[in-house]
Amino acid sequence: MSNDEIIGRAWVFGDDLNTDVIHPPEFFSLHPDKVKKGLFHKLDPDLQSKLKPGDILVGGRNFGCGSSRETSMRSLLLNEVGAIVATSFARIFFRNATNNGLRCFTFEQSEDHLRIEPGERLTIVVAASKLRLESGEVIGLTPTGPFIQRIWTAGGLLQMPPFGPQP
Amino acid sequence: MGKTLSDKVLDAHALDDDEGATHRRVRIDALLGHDATTALIADAFEERNLKVWDTERVIFTNDHFSPPATAERADISNRFLAFARSCGVKHLMLDRGICHQLLVESPLCQPGGLIVGADSHTIMGGGVGACATGMGSTDILYALATGTTWMRWPQTIKVALVGSMPAQCSGRDLILSLLQQLGESGGQYRSLEFHDLTEPRLSQDDRFAVSNMAVELGGKFGVFVPDEVTAAYCEARDGVAPSAMVLPDADASYERVVTIDLSAMRPMVAKPWSPANVVEVAELEEVPITVAFLGSCSSGRLSDLREAADELRGFQIDPAVRFVVIPASVEIFKAALRAGYVESLTEAGAIFNHSSCGPCGGIDKGVLGATDVCVSTSNRNFRGRMGHWESQTYLASARTVARAARRGRLAPDLY
Numbered sequence: 001m002s003n004d005e006i007i008g009r010a011w012v013f014g015d016d017l018n019t020d021v022i023h024p025p026e027f028f029s030l031h032p033d034k035v036k037k038g039l040f041h042k043l044d045p046d047l048q049s050k051l052k053p054g055d056i057l058v059g060g061r062n063f064g065c066g067s068s069r070e071t072s073m074r075s076l077l078l079n080e081v082g083a084i085v086a087t088s089f090a091r092i093f094f095r096n097a098t099n100n101g102l103r104c105f106t107f108e109q110s111e112d113h114l115r116i117e118p119g120e121r122l123t124i125v126v127a128a129s130k131l132r133l134e135s136g137e138v139i140g141l142t143p144t145g146p147f148i149q150r151i152w153t154a155g156g157l158l159q160m161p162p163f164g165p166q167p
Numbered sequence: 168m169g170k171t172l173s174d175k176v177l178d179a180h181a182l183d184d185d186e187g188a189t190h191r192r193v194r195i196d197a198l199l200g201h202d203a204t205t206a207l208i209a210d211a212f213e214e215r216n217l218k219v220w221d222t223e224r225v226i227f228t229n230d231h232f233s234p235p236a237t238a239e240r241a242d243i244s245n246r247f248l249a250f251a252r253s254c255g256v257k258h259l260m261l262d263r264g265i266c267h268q269l270l271v272e273s274p275l276c277q278p279g280g281l282i283v284g285a286d287s288h289t290i291m292g293g294g295v296g297a298c299a300t301g302m303g304s305t306d307i308l309y310a311l312a313t314g315t316t317w318m319r320w321p322q323t324i325k326v327a328l329v330g331s332m333p334a335q336c337s338g339r340d341l342i343l344s345l346l347q348q349l350g351e352s353g354g355q356y357r358s359l360e361f362h363d364l365t366e367p368r369l370s371q372d373d374r375f376a377v378s379n380m381a382v383e384l385g386g387k388f389g390v391f392v393p394d395e396v397t398a399a400y401c402e403a404r405d406g407v408a409p410s411a412m413v414l415p416d417a418d419a420s421y422e423r424v425v426t427i428d429l430s431a432m433r434p435m436v437a438k439p440w441s442p443a444n445v446v447e448v449a450e451l452e453e454v455p456i457t458v459a460f461l462g463s464c465s466s467g468r469l470s471d472l473r474e475a476a477d478e479l480r481g482f483q484i485d486p487a488v489r490f491v492v493i494p495a496s497v498e499i500f501k502a503a504l505r506a507g508y509v510e511s512l513t514e515a516g517a518i519f520n521h522s523s524c525g526p527c528g529g530i531d532k533g534v535l536g537a538t539d540v541c542v543s544t545s546n547r548n549f550r551g552r553m554g555h556w557e558s559q560t561y562l563a564s565a566r567t568v569a570r571a572a573r574r575g576r577l578a579p580d581l582y
Contacts, residue, residue, distance in 0.1 A: 016351045016441065020552040025529040028203060030243055042556040062352035062385060066549060067528070068287045070207055070304040091356050091387055092287055096303035147190040147317070157305050162313065163215060 006103070006124040008054035008082040010116050011047075017059050018066035019093065023075045025067075035071050036078035053080035056124070058116045060086065063104075064093025073100050083124055085131060085141065087113050098148055099157035105131070108140035115139065169416025171323035173358035173388050176298040176413055180281045182315060190317050195224075196297075197275040198310055199284030201266040202229035202247040203530075208308040209250035219254045220314035227251045228260040228269050231530055233523035240530075254311075264496025264522035267291045267464040270299070271375060272498060274405045278393040279413030283310050288464050288546065290386060293378035294371065295400060296393030296412065298358070301382065321387045322422040323358045323415075328365050330430030335582055337474065338373030339466060339544065339564035342380040343435035344427060347445035355385030357422065360415060362392050365429055371400045372470040379465045380546050383442040434582055436542075437562035440550035448567060449579050455487070458541040459572035460553075461565050462493030462520075463527040466544035469502050471565035476508035478569035479515035485575025490517040491533040493525040517572070529554050542571045 027038025039048040057063075057076075063086035064072070073096040076084075083103045087110045097104045105124065107113055116122070116133070123132040129141040144152075154160045170178070180193040205227060219225060229248065235241035251259045260269055267288045270276050278296030282289065285307040292299025302316070310316045326345065346353075359381045363369050369377075374391050381389020391397065393412045401409045434448040461467065461475055472494060484490050492512055494500035500522055503509050509519060526533030527545040535541055535554030541561070543553070548560035561577060570581045 018547075018549045018552075020529070020547070020549045024551055028530070029239065030206060030246065042551040062355060065351060065385065066287065066547060068285065068301045068303045069204060073303065074207075088352065088355060090352075090385060092301055092303060095306055099303065099305040099309075145189050147188070157309055158211065158215075163309075 004126055006054070006056065006083045006126065008056040008122060009052065010118060010120050010122050011055060011057050012116055012118045013057065013059045015060035016062045016065055019064055019069060019072040020066055022064065023072035028069060028071050032078055035075050039075040039079050048079060051079050051081070054082035056082050056122050057084045058086065058113055059084065060113050061088050063089045065090035068092045068096070070096055073097060073102065076102060085124070098151050101152060101156040103152055105141045105144070108142050112139045168420040169418035171358065171419045171421065172360050172390055172392060172413060172415040173298050173321060173323055175415070176279055176281055177318060177320055179279070190319055192315050193281060193318050194315050195283050195310055196277070196280040197224045197226065197282045198307065199266050199270050199282065199286070199289055200225070200227045200307060201231055201286055202244050203231040204285035204304050204307070205250065206243045206247040207304040209246055212250070212308055212311065217312040219256060219311055222255045222257050224275060225256045225311065226258040226260065226266065226270060226273060226275060227256050228263055228266045230265045231524050231528065233262050233521060236531060262521070264498070265464045265467070265524055267379065268495040268499070271295060272404065272496060277401070278397055278409050279411050283307065283316055287382045288379055290382045290389045291375055291379040291464060293381065293388055293390035294375040296391055296397050298388045298390055300387050319356070321356055321358045323360050323419070324354060325360050325362060325421040325424045327362045327424060327426045328369070328429060329426060330428040331366055332369060332373070332429050333432060335434055335566065336432050337470070337564045337566065338369065338376030340432055340435045341373070341427065341429065342377045343437055343445045343562065344432055346380070346383055346437065346443040347435070348425065349384050351383065351441060351443045352385045354381060357386055358388040358390065359384065359386045360390055360392065363394065368394065368396050370470060371396055372468045375468065376465060380442065383546060434564060434567050436567065436577065437548055439548055439559040439561065442547055442562055448563070448581050451577050451579050453579070454540060454561070454577045456542050456571055456576055457488060457539045458533070458535060459488055459490040459568050460526060460533060460541055460543040460545060461568050462491065462495065462525050463545035464495060465546035466565055467493055467495035467499065469499050471544060472499070472503045472508045472512070473506065474566045475569035476511040478566055479573060480511040482515055482573055484516040484572040487575050488572050490572045491520060491525065492517045493520045494522050497522050526553055528552065535560070542568050542577055544568055
């Protein structure tokens, strides 16, 4: 899994994007259809229906701050978001994403998120920790350590020992 | 170099001796869960035939839907309750209040403890010197089954509190000041270690208000160095003094030291739509309000209710304002009843809802409509969180909320 590429269109957000905006609490539910529909619903009610599987979210500082409600994560997974690239992530959000196998990358240079245009085609070259823009320019991502990569490779925390296959 | 409080707590809970690793496995002392986020793991836990690692060390409560307002939420609540009962959790607290308040009312929350909870404000356990932190449902499922989790050892920011708390201020104003200074990511991944050097010391309620919102700075832990206030609180609660008080080394290595002189502090308010968008009340433009909310895990404690009652005893709130009061737990509600605060506030025009999260997360009774402007003691004023996307929430102390309710507006001359 670590030597693959993630290809998708960019959806660009700013700093401090909180989980109440990512997934408004009124869409909290045990029903997947409702959880899926709520993604960014108050920010832009049409955004969710325009997302395509594999699309990549781009953010600034402190992406995913706020509540721990994992319905925010479930909604991103149900909408098949391919990856998230940001200047930094809020810690609970980063854990939730990693535990569910959704890959979060940080820019090596914090201002690089400003170079991404909404809608442009992005390619994340996972093994090289690089982000290729539609123009062909290449941006450096912070290499992900072995601990996080092991969870990605397993497909999430619940595929790890003692739940998943034993080593 | 010496160790910080969180270094010592994590070292004592490490299950491996791989000190160079970026992430390590640790054992936990207690686990906290509530109806909304715990219901999300019930199916996955049962499908795997898992068992709770230690049923004595788990507190579950329904606080988001207490009691439920819709059939769907009643179904979520029932799923949670069935799950809690089938796993044999010893501390299933039905309709007893907000989980974070119930944690600190429990002997499971001890100085030096390592606690995880399925909600970001679990960090409030730091008010009594515990390293407590919030996590998502998948983490909680793992921890519930194994009694362990994975963690990084965070850098620590030392926050030295000096001077004396002004009579008009409380822990709420203090944490809003810190948010003004550090911003929404100023404590990201950090352990915020609070050293209370004030005279007299901060009250335990003020400490809970501060620890609770350390997560609004991005903090992993928001922990007060335990002292005589901590010991007295635990002894009154447990009947015995804490068995250990984990303290940082005098030569501990801090990433940064922030000193706050409380004597210079003024009542503060966070404007929409960020808890770090903070100004002094005196710097506000005048804003008419339609809703006042005193509650949530951030406030809603006895001292908050006392301050509001002191402000409103013998007066009426403005007729244009709906003032919703929610004590953080049933124990606090009972104490407020005995002290006469409930009567004073009710006579002034406030309405009491059952101890629960209420409208804080936009879920339960008291949520805001498009034209509502609310002044609230809760911890987040993110856009749309308390209800309509166009609604506006200002965060402030219980005293400021009560004064604004009486005046019908936030104004620079509230004090």
